[in-house]
Amino acid sequence: MKVAKISITCLGGTREVGKSAILLEAGRTKVLLDYGMKLIPKQHPEFPPIPEEVDAVLLTHAHLDHSGALPRLVSHGMEVPIYALDITKYYTELLLYDSIKVAKLKGHNLGYGARDVNKTLENFRTIDFNIPFKVGDLEVTAIDAGHIPGSAMFHISYDGTSLLYTGDFNTVESRLMPPARIEDVPKVDILITETTYAKKEHPPRDKQEILLKETVMETLNSGGTAIIAGFAIGRLLEVAMALRARGFKGDIFLDGMAKKSTEITSEFSNKVRNYEEMSLTIRSMIPVRDWGMRERVAKRPSVVLTTSGMLEGGPVHYYVKERKEDESSTLILTGYQVDGSEGRRLLEEGKMEIDGEDNWVTMKVNQLNFSAHVSRSGILKTIRDLNPREVVAVHGDRADEFADELDKVGIAAYSPEMGETIAF
Numbered sequence: 001m002k003v004a005k006i007s008i009t010c011l012g013g014t015r016e017v018g019k020s021a022i023l024l025e026a027g028r029t030k031v032l033l034d035y036g037m038k039l040i041p042k043q044h045p046e047f048p049p050i051p052e053e054v055d056a057v058l059l060t061h062a063h064l065d066h067s068g069a070l071p072r073l074v075s076h077g078m079e080v081p082i083y084a085l086d087i088t089k090y091y092t093e094l095l096l097y098d099s100i101k102v103a104k105l106k107g108h109n110l111g112y113g114a115r116d117v118n119k120t121l122e123n124f125r126t127i128d129f130n131i132p133f134k135v136g137d138l139e140v141t142a143i144d145a146g147h148i149p150g151s152a153m154f155h156i157s158y159d160g161t162s163l164l165y166t167g168d169f170n171t172v173e174s175r176l177m178p179p180a181r182i183e184d185v186p187k188v189d190i191l192i193t194e195t196t197y198a199k200k201e202h203p204p205r206d207k208q209e210i211l212l213k214e215t216v217m218e219t220l221n222s223g224g225t226a227i228i229a230g231f232a233i234g235r236l237l238e239v240a241m242a243l244r245a246r247g248f249k250g251d252i253f254l255d256g257m258a259k260k261s262t263e264i265t266s267e268f269s270n271k272v273r274n275y276e277e278m279s280l281t282i283r284s285m286i287p288v289r290d291w292g293m294r295e296r297v298a299k300r301p302s303v304v305l306t307t308s309g310m311l312e313g314g315p316v317h318y319y320v321k322e323r324k325e326d327e328s329s330t331l332i333l334t335g336y337q338v339d340g341s342e343g344r345r346l347l348e349e350g351k352m353e354i355d356g357e358d359n360w361v362t363m364k365v366n367q368l369n370f371s372a373h374v375s376r377s378g379i380l381k382t383i384r385d386l387n388p389r390e391v392v393a394v395h396g397d398r399a400d401e402f403a404d405e406l407d408k409v410g411i412a413a414y415s416p417e418m419g420e421t422i423a424f
Contacts, residue, residue: 026137030053047072155188195396197374235335241278255305
């Protein structure tokens with residue numbers, strides 16, 4: 001009888017984007033690969049189930065769909081080490097405390113509070129890229145994933161079998177990040193890969209940057225305000241760097257949680273592609289200090305980068321409310337807008353909810369693609385380069401379709417259902 005060396009149980013983030021959580025068991029060791037929440041517009045967040053026992057968490061990066069459930073372990077009496085890059089701890093701290101704040105405003109129950117977050121942060125254990133470490137019976141190595149600063153893929157070895165969990169990764173260089181270091185990955189038998197864009201290619205980044213600058217210049221030249229909405233960690237800094245690289249020399253105002261995120265990023269010179277270029281951009285931006293300054297910025301031709309990326313809240317609501325009827329102004333969305341979000345609703349219906357009221361928006365609205373996720377061609381190339389024995393497709397609304405597609409060309413691939421266990 002053949003005994004499985006490694007098994008994984010999919011607790012979340014399988015055929016969806018959100019609440020990533022995989023329980024890996026090998027020998028006497030059990031580890032969680034990420035432990036996130038799923039944020040659903042206008043609804044309570046969803047969480048993966050609490051495992052009975054676990055020895056550690058391997059956290060790929062700080063985004064809430066990968067980290068947002070971690071304090072629930074503490075609230076259920078589970079004190080386990082969390083292995084992550086140094087910068088990931090500070091990003092996670094920022095996002096977890098903000099999630100508590102947002103939950104209180106919206107009346108959501110997270111199942112944890114500030115004390116649980118404090119204890120969670122105490123459980124972090126700092127690791128670095130390409131330096132192996134032991135977790136029970138496992139040998140683990142973090143490899144740069146190229147997604148956001150500090151994002152990691154985890155290579156895990158046990159008894160002659162190796163596994164790579166990609167988390168979120170990107171194989172294309174951006175202004176902020178180098179590409180994932182696929183070339184640093186040792187032999188892989190089992191590949192667990194994200195499939196967010198497994199059925200889609202991103203438009204060329206240089207063309208998106210040119211469109212960004214052209215849109216900003218047209219807006220300013222017509223006397224309008226360019227409101228650029230994006231994610232706090234990585235995205236808005238990336239956009240600012242793109243504007244500067246394309247020759248934009250005007251003022252760039254920075255508002256919302258991106259201010260603190262940018263401060264954190266500036267302290268980690270070895271986690272970005274070009275620290276000097278990033279630092280020059282950061283020093284050239286003007287943080288919005290208070291409400292008085294916010295009001296002044298909104299009332300004059302200016303460029304303001306602010307949160308939230310899907311228009312669910314944050315300072316962007318104020319700026320849109322001030323300029324919504326000004327057809328010389330432009331709202332630029334820099335990322336995907338999920339179903340049910342105010343950003344998606346604005347694109348489809350021309351209106352969004354602000355302060356509990358529907359607002360028709362007649363200012364111009366543009367959507368650009370500055371995704372930090374790997375595209376279809378990048379996933380396929382990664383699979384070819386690593387040549388794994390088996391592929392597990394997760395973190396994608398169409399992961400099952402992608403797995404079927406791989407199967408048809410002779411690559412053993414699976415798209416597990418929620419709660420399913422796969423033994424290797």
